[in-house]
Each structure stands twice: as structure tokens, then as C-alpha cells.
Amino acid sequence: MIGAGSAVLIGVTALIIFGPKRLPELGRSAGKTLREFKNATQGIMEDHDKEDKTPLKNEMKDDKTSL
Known part of the structure; x- marks a missing residue:
């Protein structure tokens, strides 16, 4: 974590440079x-959550019965 002194030093340095x-x-x-990054990652997570996971479960059941 950044301490108060470090934050002030970074702020002063940025002020001098820019x-x-x-x-x-x-x-x-x-x-x-x-x-934008947050919105993009939320969109990816929502797409992942919307995926139907039942085909994977059905494939696992099929694999067990074929043994």
C-alpha cells in the first residue's frame, strides 16, 4: 500500500513533470x-455467466455410460 508521504511525493513529481x-x-x-476496461471485463463476465453449462454435464454423463 502507498503511504501518505509516498502519495504526496508522486503527486508533486507528476505536477512538476506534466x-x-x-x-x-x-x-x-x-x-x-x-x-472502459471495467465495462469490457464486466461484459466478458456476463457472457461467461450466460453460457449454458448443461451440454458439458450431458457430455460427462455420456462419457460415464460409455465406460
């Missing part, structure tokens, strides 16, 4: 990127 005008723009773009 300047006060570009920092909000970078924050917005980082937020949009994270939001």
Missing part, C-alpha cells in the same frame, strides 16, 4: 480508460 494544466486532462483520460 504541469498544472495537463494534470486534470491526464486524470480524465486515465479515468476513461479504467471505466
Whole structure:
């Protein structure tokens, strides 16, 4: 975990490197990127949850009866 001193040091360094005008723009773009990533992963998880798992169960039953 990042401590308070480390967070302040990172913030000051970012402010020096990027300047006060570009920092909000970078924050917005980082937020949009994270939001898009979250939406994409949620879509993948929803698709995975919607899959019908009964064919797999039926295949397992067929395999047991053929032994």
C-alpha cells in the first residue's frame, strides 16, 4: 500500500513533470480508460455467466455410460 508521504511525493513529481494544466486532462483520460476496461471485463463476465453449462454435464454423463 502507498503511504501518505509516498502519495504526496508522486503527486508533486507528476505536477512538476506534466504541469498544472495537463494534470486534470491526464486524470480524465486515465479515468476513461479504467471505466472502459471495467465495462469490457464486466461484459466478458456476463457472457461467461450466460453460457449454458448443461451440454458439458450431458457430455460427462455420456462419457460415464460409455465406460
